[in-house]
Amino acid sequence: MTPAARLSAAIELIDAIDSQRVPAAKALKEWGTAHRYAGSGDRAAISGLVWDVLRRRASSAWIMDADSPRARALGMLRLESGMDVDMIAALCDGGRYAPQPLSDTERAALSARTLDAAPAHIAGDYPKWLDSHLAQAFGDDRVAEATAMASRAPLDLRVNTLKAKREKVEGSIAHLGARPTPWSPTGLRIELGADARNPGIHAEEAFIKGAIEVQDEGSQLAALFSAARPGEQVIDLCAGAGGKTLALAAMMQGKGRLIATDHDKRQLAPIHERLSRAGVHNADVRAPKGDSDPLSDIKASADLVLIDAPCTGTGTWRRNPDAKWRMRPGALDVRLKDQVEVLDRAAKLAKPGGRIAYITCSVLPSENIEQVRAFIERHPEFALVPPEQTASVLWDKAEAFAEAALKSPEGWLMTPRRTGTDGFFVSVLKKQAP
Incomplete structure (x- = not known):
């Protein structure tokens, strides 16, 4: 396929995502099945265009002063690909499989419009209702931080x-x-x-x-900051597919007791094969059965409870830009309740002197700093482990990391702009002896 044909296909796909309200990944898969003549290189290029349009959905529409699939695709070429008007016009020549030629209005917009006067949520490409949340997290830097979260991930x-x-x-x-x-x-x-x-x-x-x-580097660091050690009893309370479970197992060097569980047993399905492939022999996977508690035999005996908390996933937007436009305020409320429940559950599992590592892939203060503060108010037997102590596992890089990441008394916040990772928050709390 020619570059012009790829652009036409991307515009077609964006239109389908809009009109059918389907996830982008599903639309791309269905398009590939229906267009088997397209080679792997074509599919990769078209996918890249579609994801880039989703990353720059708001700013591209602003640049074009129009919010159609074509307008967003053309605006993206200006903003993300750095093409000038003539380069874009060359793709839109009206030839076979190519988009129709640029109109005078489109040429004028591509030539003259900028993001200088755009509101923060437009320039940063995120839903307007999240602006107050991101302002709380980053202040005047929120556009720069959100722009980095709209970039491509390695x-x-x-x-x-x-x-x-x-x-x-x-x-x-x-x-x-x-x-x-x-x-x-x-x-x-x-x-x-x-x-x-x-x-x-x-x-x-x-x-x-x-x-x-x-595994994203931010996720790797979150596991490292938990300081799991050989010989400990460690519980991965929201193990899911097992990414952090595997990291914990390696930190424990195969020694000690590692328990992985999740409230949704379907999420645990891949973990067994992954543990086997990784050579992990000290892990016990416990799937819930009905209303019974798979951890009922554990009474305040864990050295470490790791919580990879259910969250909005705002820190992973660069990997899943489709999700940020489908996110609604109600989803945040649900996640906040889930986080309270899992934190309170972890408090009962940790032994005196034991630790809770609370992790989210979110940048929103309500899921991070505020959630930790509220937990300590409910459970004054827990105290914060100083963030600089948790980052000491990075040895000679700890000082540089401290300058890059956002530090609060509650923990570390990593972002694509600051640390080159996905957005992750990590807080470690220690249970005091009675």
Whole structure:
């Protein structure tokens, strides 16, 4: 397919996502099935265009002074791809499979309009109702922070130290352009270009043998800050598919007791195969059965309870830009209630001297700092572990990390703009002896 044909296909897909109200991933999959003549390179390029339009949905419409699928696609080419009017016009020449030529109005908009006068939620590309939340988190920096959250994300990998060392794995996947991540001592990063195809990590020998897992560097750091140690009893209370469970297992070096559970047993389905591939032998996966508590035998005996809390996922917008436009205020209210419940549950599991590591992939204060403050008010037997102490696991990088991330007494907030990771909040609390 020509670049012009790819652009036409992207506009068609954006229209389908709008009119049918379907998730972008589903629309892209259905388009690929219906257009089997399109090669993998074409599908990757079209997907890239669609995701970029979703990332720049509000600002692109502002630039064009119109909010149609075509207008957003043209505005994105200006903002995200850096194309000038002539370059965009060359794609829209009205030829076979190409978009129709630019109108005079479109040319004028592409030539003259800027984001200088745009409101913060337009310039930053996020729903207007979230503006007060992001202003609380970042103040006048919210546009810059949100713009970074609208950028493309790299592919981060975590080296499984139960099976390999980072230097060896880096060499084995050097053909993919893998390089060490800036902060995590077990991370590797593959930068992805605008038209990049899926690098096929799951087909790599290192993945098949359990030496690597796909995991954002921010998620890796969140697990590291929990300071899980060999010989401890550790509970991953919201284990899901097991990403942080695997990281905890590696930190524990196969020694101690690791329990993984989740309120939704369907989320646990992939964890068994992942644990087996990673060579984890000290993990006990407990799926809920009916109304029974899978942790009923544990009474204030855990050294560490890790909570990868259910949240709005605002910190992962660069990986799932579709989600931010579908998010509604009611979803935040539901998540806040879920977080209270899981925190209170964790409080009963931790032993005196034990720790709770509370983690979200959100940047919203109501899910982070405010949630931790409210927890301490309900449970004064818990005290905050100083953030600088949790970051000490980074050794010689701890000082640089402290300058990059946002620190509060409650914990660390990582963002794409500041740390180059997804948005993650981490707070560690210690239960005092009676």
